[in-house]
Amino acid sequence: MSYHRAAREHHNRRPLPSHHPRRHPPRRKRPKRLSIRAYILIILIIIASLVLFFYNILGVDTETEEQLGYAATLNVSSLNTNFDNTQLIYRFYYTHMPLELARHIIIDPFNLAKLITFSPLENTLTIYTVSPVIIDITYDYENNNINITLYNPRELYSHIVIIDPGHGGHDPGAVVGPTTESEIVLSISLKLYNILGESDNNIKAYMTRHNDIFVSFEERADFANSIGDIFISLHANYFDGAGSHLVYGTEVLFNPENPHKTNTSNRFDIDNATLAQIFQDNLVYELQTRDRGILEHTGLAVLNLVNIPASFLEIEFMTNQASLANLTNPSFQLRAAEALYRSIITAFNYSYNDTSE
């Protein structure tokens, strides 16, 4: 006891800088060493948590598909397949980082966001928008902000094509044996979507559905009208009357009333008949199918609702055995997609030529 008191008094009396550690008795040194270890431990814990924290933020950056879910990816736009007529939903899943850890700054110059919700329980941020948007996400490490910018695709792309795989969900379209029209046209659509995505022609493609879900005509049309320049609806034909084996070939339907001619917000102008002929020519040439020609049709719901240039493509007949074998053949599907790709390029070039004169 007395030694400790004496030591404390000794310590208190003497000014600190005059000490040399080696002159102190060993017992006085022990508590000091412990506090240095504690310091080091605390610093290590802080460093570890900082590393972990920044790693987690980076994780969102590098694993966008996984981290951000199906709705939006870094610098990439995609259509949420759950969209309905009035709202589009972009949902960000934070699987590593707690939602509260970063501040979200929403930059929305075009007022595209209708509602933004945070759900800490599900660790998600959800943005409901009035029209399809391109979401750009950047991390401001200095301020620990996640900047989420919403763009109108039309501000970023001069050419937007809407690919509409017909049917889907509870509407399979034509059915022959185990094969549905909805799966055939989805497969061709996805191939076209990938070709457009990989090419460097600055044509942005959107799909009205990416999987086997039901989308109404109104939803397809609203979506196309809100951002698109060209709309193509993909279908496979069906004829089960007498002599169905004699009925085959390619045809493209179009609305001769050209509803887009009265749409003042349209950026691209081409007669539906001209557009249909471009698709027809390319498909028949590439696929070597029977040319059934282009056909006027005023009774197709989706074509009546769409007010951008639009074509309704019947690639081939499912009711003809050889045609069905083609339709389900991946290399035939790919050639169909390539023919559609060339048609889209031609159509947009037609527009250039038309306006430059």
Ligand SMILES: [Zn+2]
């Ligand atoms: Zn159909």
